[in-house]
Amino acid sequence: MKHDFRTLTPEQELAFMRSELKVEAPVALMDRIVNQFIILQTRSGLMLSLITICLTISGFSGHRIAAAGLLPAILLAMGLFLSVCAAGVLFTGPLHLRWATQHSCDAGLDATLMAMLRLRNFRTRRYFTAGIILITGLACYMSAVILFVLIEGLGL
Secondary structure (H helix, E strand, C coil): CCCCCCCCCHHHHHHHHHHCCCCCCHHHHHHHHHHHHHHHHHHHHHHHHHHHHHHHHHHHHHHHHHHCCHHHHHHHHHHHHHHHHHHHHHHCCCCCCCCHHHCCCCCCHHHHHHHHHHHHHHHHHHHHHHHHHHHHHHHHHHHHHHHHHHHHHHCC
């Protein structure tokens, strides 16, 4: 399904919020942007929970999977490594804690809001990067588990 959306620059987005959405009060503008950071933090926390589950399960069964052969061991190691890398990207992006009121530009409110929108965009890109890394890691991890099941179950 094709859509006609276009991605706005932070400057265009701020103008859109003011003109089309009729959000003009500084507190309302700040709240709207802060809520977007909250969404990123929440989704990143869920992704981090998935990473934690993967690492925890590996602590219980990883040694058995690795003992099934070289390929499952390599895939398991790659999956775990990529999962930890995804966590690193999350911690240096969307989970990097800095309070909204710590942001201020000498050029005034508009410059500060645009800088916050740019930061939100940066953290959003980091979120998607972490997601790609995690999906790749989970694919490696699941491949190791599948190979383990085949090797152990079928006696290959």
